[in-house]
Amino acid sequence: MFLGRVSGTVVSTIHHPFYGARRLLLVDKIHPDGKPTGDYVIAIDTVDSGAGETVLVIDEGDSSRQVLADPSGPVRAVIGGVVGAVEVSR
Amino acid sequence: MFLGRVSGTVVSTIHHPFYGARRLLLVDKIHPDGKPTGDYVIAIDTVDSGAGETVLVIDEGDSSRQVLADPSGPVRAVIGGVVGAVEVSR
Amino acid sequence: MFLGRVSGTVVSTIHHPFYGARRLLLVDKIHPDGKPTGDYVIAIDTVDSGAGETVLVIDEGDSSRQVLADPSGPVRAVIGGVVGAVEVSR
Amino acid sequence: MFLGRVSGTVVSTIHHPFYGARRLLLVDKIHPDGKPTGDYVIAIDTVDSGAGETVLVIDEGDSSRQVLADPSGPVRAVIGGVVGAVEVSR
Amino acid sequence: MFLGRVSGTVVSTIHHPFYGARRLLLVDKIHPDGKPTGDYVIAIDTVDSGAGETVLVIDEGDSSRQVLADPSGPVRAVIGGVVGAVEVSR
Numbered sequence: 086m087f088l089g090r091v092s093g094t095v096v097s098t099i100h101h102p103f104y105g106a107r108r109l110l111l112v113d114k115i116h117p118d119g120k121p122t123g124d125y126v127i128a129i130d131t132v133d134s135g136a137g138e139t140v141l142v143i144d145e146g147d148s149s150r151q152v153l154a155d156p157s158g159p160v161r162a163v164i165g166g167v168v169g170a171v172e173v174s175r
Numbered sequence: 176m177f178l179g180r181v182s183g184t185v186v187s188t189i190h191h192p193f194y195g196a197r198r199l200l201l202v203d204k205i206h207p208d209g210k211p212t213g214d215y216v217i218a219i220d221t222v223d224s225g226a227g228e229t230v231l232v233i234d235e236g237d238s239s240r241q242v243l244a245d246p247s248g249p250v251r252a253v254i255g256g257v258v259g260a261v262e263v264s265r
Numbered sequence: 266m267f268l269g270r271v272s273g274t275v276v277s278t279i280h281h282p283f284y285g286a287r288r289l290l291l292v293d294k295i296h297p298d299g300k301p302t303g304d305y306v307i308a309i310d311t312v313d314s315g316a317g318e319t320v321l322v323i324d325e326g327d328s329s330r331q332v333l334a335d336p337s338g339p340v341r342a343v344i345g346g347v348v349g350a351v352e353v354s355r
Numbered sequence: 356m357f358l359g360r361v362s363g364t365v366v367s368t369i370h371h372p373f374y375g376a377r378r379l380l381l382v383d384k385i386h387p388d389g390k391p392t393g394d395y396v397i398a399i400d401t402v403d404s405g406a407g408e409t410v411l412v413i414d415e416g417d418s419s420r421q422v423l424a425d426p427s428g429p430v431r432a433v434i435g436g437v438v439g440a441v442e443v444s445r
Numbered sequence: 446m447f448l449g450r451v452s453g454t455v456v457s458t459i460h461h462p463f464y465g466a467r468r469l470l471l472v473d474k475i476h477p478d479g480k481p482t483g484d485y486v487i488a489i490d491t492v493d494s495g496a497g498e499t500v501l502v503i504d505e506g507d508s509s510r511q512v513l514a515d516p517s518g519p520v521r522a523v524i525g526g527v528v529g530a531v532e533v534s535r
Binding site: 184250 | 415
């Protein structure tokens with residue numbers, strides 16, 4: 086899992102039926118201090134997160150299918166939580 | 176999942192039977208603003224996408240087997256949708 | 266698996282129920298000599314590890330579900346042990 | 356999946372029984388234009404490919420076990436086909 | 446799979462029971478010519494390999510569980526063989 090910041094949405098016109106009713110979010114992978122790493126992922130929203138929010142990204146297929154309660158879902162990443170605070174002890 | 180742009184096709188002569196009737200596409204991984212990341216993947220087309228189109232790449236084996244409805248398919252990446260718009264709120 | 270150093274905690278407000286009673290740790294990936302690699306992961310603590318400790322990170326979903334004894338847990342990384350010594354023979 | 360170029364073989368003396376009768380190939384990961392990416396993988400040959408040939412690498416455990424028809428094989432990458440042509444439309 | 450060179454051992458004090466009787470090795474990922482890539486992995490030894498030896502690393506959970514004959518083992522990487530020769534045809 087890693088920290089992400091929601092930066093937008095992806096609208097897919099022609100797609101697999103699974104993606105018909107799902108909200109596809111663009112999520113920038115960030116460092117613990119909030120700076121972007123330069124990488125991103127497309128994840129399915131499950132916690133009603135919005136642009137600019139810091140989120141917990143779960144980047145694994147089986148985990149994503151569990152969160153979405155769909156054992157046959159073609160999906161690799163979901164947003165598992167909205168992050169309220171990151172406490173760094175360095 | 177990530178955004179890709181279809182850049183070509185791969186023709187395999189000698190191959191596993193699974194690849195006989197599949198369309199193998201070359202897909203450049205792109206950033207949300209459309210610039211190439213420098214990485215690419217070979218994915219199986221499932222939405223009749225063509226060169227130059229922006230697509231949703233699902234880069235996981237179990238997801239790919241679900242999309243292709245072939246539980247024993249030796250495949251790791253499929254194109255899950257054609258992307259109509261990427262709305263970035265930064 | 267790789268070596269990590271616990272650098273903080275992540276507090277998630279709205280989240281999947283699985284994360285309600287779990288301790289989410291920020292873990293920096295380190296080289297065998299202790300220097301940070303620049304990468305990090307969020308992992309679930311299972312050995313009561315604290316900030317500054319060197320730990321063994323198991324970065325795989327099925328392994329994590331085994332360690333947590335929860336076959337349906339949406340989780341990709343756990344801390345599998347506290348590292349007492351790294352003996353490099355170079 | 357990605358494109359590779361066979362660059363050699365690996366001979367393992369002491370090994371898991373699974374590797375006794377398998378041909379282990381060194382495969383350089385290449386860009387679609389044929390240039391090496393600098394990365395490589397060790398994959399099991401399944402299409403009798405030889406040094407210098409461009410091949411389709413399937414880098415996933417379950418896919419590899421399907422191709423080798425061995426559900427318990429400890430293997431992560433196989434060569435799934437010999438590539439006859441890469442048609443880039445850029 | 447990739448080539449590694451055993452560079453040391455990891456001693457874990459507090460850990461998951463699975464790691465009680467296992468030998469945890471530090472393994473540097475190397476290029477086919479023997480030069481280090483700068484990356485490393487912690488893998489469980491299965492072929493009695495020692496410091497300085499070139500080994501075949503199998504970096505996948507299900508493969509590792511097969512090699513260790515423990516379907517519930519929380520493990521992602523094992524050493525699957527000692528490499529006797531790498532024949533590069535470039």
